[in-house]
Amino acid sequence: MSYxxxxxxxxxxxxxxxxxxxxxxxxxxxxxxxxxxxxxxxxRYDAERLGVRGAATPRQADVLLITGYLTTKTLKRVIRxxxxxxxxxxxxxxxxxxINGGMYYDSYNTIKVxxxxxxxxxYINGCMPRPEAVLAGFAKLQQLIxxxxxxxxxxxxxxxxxxxxxxxxxxPHWVMPEYNW
Amino acid sequence: xxxxxxxxxxxxxxxxxxxxGMSYGGIVRKITARVQNxxxxxxxxxFIDAYKLxxxxxxxxxxxxxxxxxxxxxxxxxxTLMFVPVLNxxxxxxxxxxxxxxxxxxxxxxxxxxxxxxxxxxTGNPNSAxxxxxxxxxxxxxxxxxxMALVAMMIQYKTTSITGFIEVxxxxxxxxxxxxxxxxxxxxxxxxxxFRYSPFxxxxxxxxxASGPVSENGGKYLFTMMSSGSIFxxxxxxxxxxxxxxxxxxxxxxxxxxxxxxxxxxxxxxxxPRYRTEQAVRxxxxxxxxxxxxxxIYAVIF
Ligand code: SF4
Numbered sequence: 001m002s003y004x005x006x007x008x009x010x011x012x013x014x015x016x017x018x019x020x021x022x023x024x025x026x027x028x029x030x031x032x033x034x035x036x037x038x039x040x041x042x043x044r045y046d047a048e049r050l051g052v053r054g055a056a057t058p059r060q061a062d063v064l065l066i067t068g069y070l071t072t073k074t075l076k077r078v079i080r081x082x083x084x085x086x087x088x089x090x091x092x093x094x095x096x097x098x099i100n101g102g103m104y105y106d107s108y109n110t111i112k113v114x115x116x117x118x119x120x121x122x123y124i125n126g127c128m129p130r131p132e133a134v135l136a137g138f139a140k141l142q143q144l145i146x147x148x149x150x151x152x153x154x155x156x157x158x159x160x161x162x163x164x165x166x167x168x169x170x171x172p173h174w175v176m177p178e179y180n181w
Numbered sequence: 182x183x184x185x186x187x188x189x190x191x192x193x194x195x196x197x198x199x200x201x202g203m204s205y206g207g208i209v210r211k212i213t214a215r216v217q218n219x220x221x222x223x224x225x226x227x228f229i230d231a232y233k234l235x236x237x238x239x240x241x242x243x244x245x246x247x248x249x250x251x252x253x254x255x256x257x258x259x260x261t262l263m264f265v266p267v268l269n270x271x272x273x274x275x276x277x278x279x280x281x282x283x284x285x286x287x288x289x290x291x292x293x294x295x296x297x298x299x300x301x302x303x304t305g306n307p308n309s310a311x312x313x314x315x316x317x318x319x320x321x322x323x324x325x326x327x328x329m330a331l332v333a334m335m336i337q338y339k340t341t342s343i344t345g346f347i348e349v350x351x352x353x354x355x356x357x358x359x360x361x362x363x364x365x366x367x368x369x370x371x372x373x374x375x376f377r378y379s380p381f382x383x384x385x386x387x388x389x390x391a392s393g394p395v396s397e398n399g400g401k402y403l404f405t406m407m408s409s410g411s412i413f414x415x416x417x418x419x420x421x422x423x424x425x426x427x428x429x430x431x432x433x434x435x436x437x438x439x440x441x442x443x444x445x446x447x448x449x450x451x452x453x454p455r456y457r458t459e460q461a462v463r464x465x466x467x468x469x470x471x472x473x474x475x476x477x478i479y480a481v482i483f
Binding site: 014022057061 | 210214217218219220221222226229230232233236237238239240241308385388391392395396397398399400403
């Protein structure tokens with residue numbers, strides 16, 4: 001699978017177009033920002049018209065939406081979820097908590113910078129971001145996909161050791177299957 | 182030459198079923214959205230989704246049965262389609278039919294779900310297992326009125342082939358939904374369960390069961406299931422049209438009739454919340470069963 005932006009193959013173009021217009025979201029809704037997902041999906045803002053719809057399991061999803069803070073306990077589960085997703089996959093960090101810790105900047109049991117543990121493609125800032133901001137985030141992701149620049153998964157694969165090191169620092173008792181795709 | 186043309190016709194039938202089924206799925210999403218006061222995705226959204234699913238890598242392997250599950254579904258859908266006459270005069274869309282093909286169809290239509298059940302069982306996902314048990318209970322529910330309706334019709338018109346029923350309708354000039362109304366009512370009520378829209382979407386409840394039997398399948402598996410589902414939808418609708426609504430002489434009539442019929446489970450589903458498993462089974466063993474019995478009595482007496 002090539003994500004090379006200079007390859008102007010018509011095939012890649014069609015593929016990226018399809019990916020861009022069909023985004024299945026797995027919302028990891030443990031942060032308080034998750035409350036903004038229902039209005040984004042339902043009648044008022046209707047994300048489905050952009051091809052964005054919910055997926056039930058990581059196997060079916062394209063986008064992992066981390067809605068806000070991640071406690072040190074849930075990080076491992078999120079990583080497991082991310083690794084179960086099938087390529088091509090993207091991560092959206094939702095809310096200031098995923099960017100720099102937000103209002104939990106000095107908390108002892110949340111992680112601060114999500115990008116150290118998972119490759120984030122798009123950040124949506126705000127505490128909490130309104131549905132307009134969420135839609136803007138999806139639009140940004142669509143743009144990145146169309147340009148072939150949303151290659152977080154590639155980055156993860158290449159720098160797996162660095163990510164693993166950071167992840168293991170948070171959860172020392174690491175019993176997880178190998179990442180194999 | 183004859184054989185070659187037949188094979189070509191079969192391929193054309195499958196492609197037609199795929200396109201029509203997928204478009205119906207998209208239109209249903211649009212209608213759902215409009216009912217919920219949303220704008221909704223474009224009608225071709227399902228094609229985009231299918232293409233995207235197909236282009237995803239699929240690195241899931243839970244064993245061979247799991248791999249075969251979607252293939253079983255596909256085989257069952259395509260075989261069902263092959264035995265359902267698409268148009269009355271055959272034409273391009275040749276089909277295989279023989280005396281008794283309706284009985285054969287009754288078996289082959291559940292074959293896919295059973296294969297899928299085995300495949301889902303091998304994934305070891307508890308959600309899949311729960312979904313499978315739910316699906317099989319629901320099937321026990323709606324199969325009974327459905328079989329009763331068909332048996333009633335077989336008794337009444339003394340034929341077991343679908344083309345036979347079409348001929349009966351062409352000779353008498355009325356649709357069977359008018360000349361054997363009880364069987365039609367039982368069959369339509371059974372259809373609600375067959376299409377798994379609300380209130381009978383207990384199998385793949387997304388937030389309750391994480392989509393049930395499908396939960397461990399992504400990418401190409403899901404693509405296979407989606408396309409086989411579309412083909413199966415078209416096959417079932419066409420079967421209903423052939424049996425009860427006089428078949429169709431050309432494609433346009435077929436589309437109008439199948440779409441009208443399809444709206445029954447869809448619109449009923451849009452205004453209904455989801456049943457629990459035992460409620461669903463009890464539903465089917467209530468009025469649909471009663472109408473099935475009535476249909477048999479009607480068929481025996483008249
Ligand atoms: S960014 Fe704000 S709203 Fe979002 S999870 Fe953090 S504290 Fe909650």
